[in-house]
Amino acid sequence: QAARREGAWGAWARGARVEAAAKVRQALEAADSPALRFLWWRLRRDALRWTALRNIPRAVARSPDGRHIAVGSGSGAIYLLDARTGGLVKVLRGHPEQILFLRYAFDGQLVSGDWRGQVRSWFPPRLLLERKLRYASGALIGAQLITATFGREVHVWRVPKTGRATLVKRLPESKNSYEIAVSPDGKLLAAAGIDKKARLWRLPEATPIAGALLHESAVRDVKWVSRERLLTTTVRGHVRVFAISRAPGAPETPLAPKLVLAFETGQAWPHAVVIARRQLVATSGRRGRIALWSLRDGKRVAWLDRRSNAPSAGLMASPDGTRLYGSDRDRGVRAFDIRAPIRGQRWRPHARMLTNAAFSADGKRIATTSYDKTVRIWSAARGEVQHVLELPAGARVVSFSPDGQRIIAGARDGRIRVWRIGESRVRSFGxxxxxxxxxxxxxxxxxxxxxxxxxxxxxxxxxxxxxxxxxxxxxxxxxxxxxxxxxxxxxxxxxxxxxxxxxxxxxxxxxxxxxxxxxxxxxxxxxxxxxxxxxxxxxxxxxxxxxxxxxxxxxAGATPRRLGRFAGRTYSLQLDPDGKRLALPGSDHVLRLMRLADGKTRALYGHRDEINVARFDDRGRVVVSVSDDSTVRLWDAQSGAPKWFGAGLLGSPPRLLSHHGWRTLSPHGAGETAEPGRAFAAAFDGARGAVRTFDQGSGAAGALCVVRRDG
The missing domain is CATH 2.130.10.10 (YVTN repeat-like/Quinoprotein amine dehydrogenase)
Known part of the structure; x- marks a missing residue:
């Protein structure tokens, strides 16, 4: 209704989806309805999907001043978006076919190439080339245009003040290059080729530098980390960083490159973007997953987006290194905020549904398994992940050793894994x-x-x-x-x-x-x-x-006694150490604690999907439950009150959010409640100000409100 009042609904029906999306977003931000505000928060919680384009994005580029994002579509239109808000600034039209590359020059000029062989520059619009070639990449450096072509060499063109560009030189050793990149000082050119080599030339003469950079498979992408470092990616997901030193006494003469870092991403045909200020590189492969990697040691820092299976059409970072922009082929453009402290993989909660859980003998640790093929060790007191074990075959069930120092995991490949916590070695038994x-x-x-x-x-x-x-x-x-x-x-x-x-x-x-x-x-x-x-x-x-x-x-022949029948299936059960209570996780999202003496049950609410396992600790004081909603929750076994839960609900990348204990919050001040028996959970994410309410008696989850920064 808010969108309809703003006149956006009719525009959407007419097909102007970009403009309509901007109006819908503005209407949602200004809406008075709590339901609409909650909807807007849900849309933004992992990544801000700016706009639904009419055509699939094919390329993305960022202006040098960081103010605009250019997105090339399959129809040939180029959308200029505001880098801060995502609003549509302008639509550039002129290409008859889908855009294959977009590149900003150092002076802010935008150059684009399409499937039919047209290369255009903008501001003002101008046709530079029109040939029966498919340009894979291009770069404009002053009066010099460099293009890479599918099945052909890299071409160097001279761009006059008026008229079309004229061919100056062909680089015959660069046949079948996917991507080219110009160094930040504009003096070196790098090209990625399907012949498993990356090559370098000195500009503006385009003279080759001796020695090609050999790879184990076709080179997919090249990016400059700095004036003296070059990053390459291959179609099999390998990333390499080369150092290019300068000759003593001759800073303009580069020496042969030297390999300084190599690692694998596990992604096929990855795009890459370097975030130099944070010493990070972001990659996105055919499955659309975006990962952050450290340029210091090659280790994965975090996942930014694991939801979409749509392949990425390009990645770009803001000049200050605070935001990452990505276009994918489900017609979306997304922005990721990476200003929050980036935590490693070991701090992330499970990414998929959980299958099992176990307490250590002292009750200080909890082990969980999940379909994300990891075993995670949690602190029972703080609700934080302490260690992560990645198993290629995944694990369904888990337990601790008597001393609590080793993990026993039953894997999907039929083997038993034994892992001493903190060590890299995992022993396997068939x-x-x-x-x-x-x-x-x-x-x-x-x-x-x-x-x-x-x-x-x-x-x-x-x-x-x-x-x-x-x-x-x-x-x-x-x-x-x-x-x-x-x-x-x-x-x-x-x-x-x-x-x-x-x-x-x-x-x-x-x-x-x-x-x-x-x-x-x-x-x-x-x-x-x-x-x-x-x-x-x-x-x-x-x-x-x-x-x-x-x-x-x-x-022999004893008749079983029925303790109860419930609305949901019970996938497992466990008795407490005294044998007086049963923990019954249900497919109806309810965890029940039953007394064997009289069959009375206490229902604990909070999970949003089927609960697979619930376990008591060895003292019977707390219960841990894991669910298909990808959360781990700890409950007080006596009162049924939730003690903490870990879930990846907010942020990019999703951070581990844990809610601890009970705290009374009300308009009447501390220690008082507006309603008898009602207590409020403490804010579990101070940056977003998200607060969830719970019923103190039953533990039922209530409303979720989001407090704006201005109060």
Whole structure:
């Protein structure tokens, strides 16, 4: 309605989407409705999508003064955007085909080339070239124009004051160059070629510098870090930095380049932009993900955008190094603010849904696994990520060693990984042929059992060399979803597809051969997702029929007692150390704490998607839960109040945001509440002023408000 009042809706319907987007943005910023303000905050929280262009962006360039961003589209139009607000300044028309390159000269002149072979300069508009060539890149240096052409050499042209450019020189050794770049002082030219070489020439004579820069694959991009450093990227995602020193006594004569840094990005065909003031380089590949890398050691600093799968059409940085601009092929132009302190990968929360969690024996650490193929170690007190382990195959389940110094992770490739926290080495142990989907751990963490898609059950014990050794127990009926070890370490329970639950005797450490005898204690038509033993030896079972049962496996033919039936499926369960309460994570986004004595439950609200796992610490004081909403949450086990949660909700790159404890905020002053039983969470991001309310009794999440900087 606000957009309609501003007259933007009709413009949108007529197809003027750029102008309409600017008006819609202004209307949202000025709206009085809290819902519209919240919508605008959601749109901006990761990256500011400025405008929806009518055509896919093909190239992007920044003016030398940093005031404008030029975006070339597939229709041949060039959009000039305000670099601060993203508003449309002007549309430059003249190209009949899609834009292939855009480049600002040092004097602020803009040069562009299209698919049909036209090269134009602007301010004022002028046609420089019109040939049946496809220009991949170009640069204008005073009266000299340099172009790179698909399938041809790099050409050097003279640009008169009037009329079209005339050819001066061909550089025959530069055939099939994707990209060219001119050094900041305008005295060196670099070209990237598909012959796995990058070459250098001295300007303005365009004389080659001896020695091509060899690469392992075709060179995709070249960028100057400084007057004496050149960065190259290859189609396979390799990045190299070369130092180009000057001859003693002859500063105009460059010597042969020397490789000073090399690293891999894991991105195919990456674009690159250098942020020299921060010693960073940003890359974006075919999948659209934008990553920041340090030019000091080649390590990845952060991800800026992992949401879009659209390939990038170009990247640019502001002159002061505070913003990054990117155009992608989902018809969007995005701006990223990188002024916030950039934290490394180890500080980022999980990027995808979480699958498992575990406490250390002292309760000071929490380990979590996720579909982003990482295992993260959290501080239970502060809610901060301390360590990150990246596994190529990913991990579904995790546990700590008895001393809390090692992590045991069951991977999707069927192997068990053992990692001493903080070390680079990860030990791998085989045994399973397919995914490890379940891990049953003894209370003292001295022994654990694994199972998964191959139906095999393996019993693991720690050896004296810091590894583990396996004993094959046999096979379950079908895929294994859940495992548990009794508190006296005599029995193992296994459950999975089909609802069959089996009991296995746990062999002694000195036993040479594992017993294969097992017996069925429950058969059903639904899968058994969760298992745990009470101190008395009873077995708690959660089924996909949304029921939770309690069964005495020591009595043959015993009928299970139903503890409850819930609105959502319970994917796992765990009893507290005293065996008096059950933690039941639900697919209905609710975490329930149930008392076994009377079956009463407390519902804890806060997650926005299915909860996969909930775990008590060894003292039974706190509960950790992980969810498909990519968050980790810690709860007080007695009151049910949330203690902290970590989620990548705001910022570019997404920062780890943790909310700690309870604090009363109200118009009546500290210590008072406007409504009985209502308390407010502390602001979890001071830079944005975001505050979420919670119900102190149930923990239910309430409204989210965003306080502007002006109050």
């Amino acid at each position: 045994g399973h042929e397919q995914d490890v989907m379940a891990l049953g751990v003894a209370r003292d963490r001295s022994v654990f059992v694994s199972g998964g898609r191959d139906r095999k059950l393996l019993l693991w014990r720690f050896d004296g060399a810091g590894g583990v050794r396996a004993t094959n127990l046999g096979k379950h009926d079908r895929r294994v979803f859940s495992l548990a070890i009794s508190r006296d370490k005599r029995l193992i329970a296994s459950g999975g597809v089909g609802g069959t639950v089996r009991l296995w005797p746990l062999p002694a450490a000195s036993a040479k051969a594992a017993p294969t005898a097992s017996r069925v204690v429950l058969r059903g038509g639904t899968a058994a997702y969760g298992l745990d033993f009470t101190p008395a030896g009873e077995l708690a079972i959660s089924l996909t029929s949304r029921e939770v049962l309690l069964l005495d496996p020591r009595r």
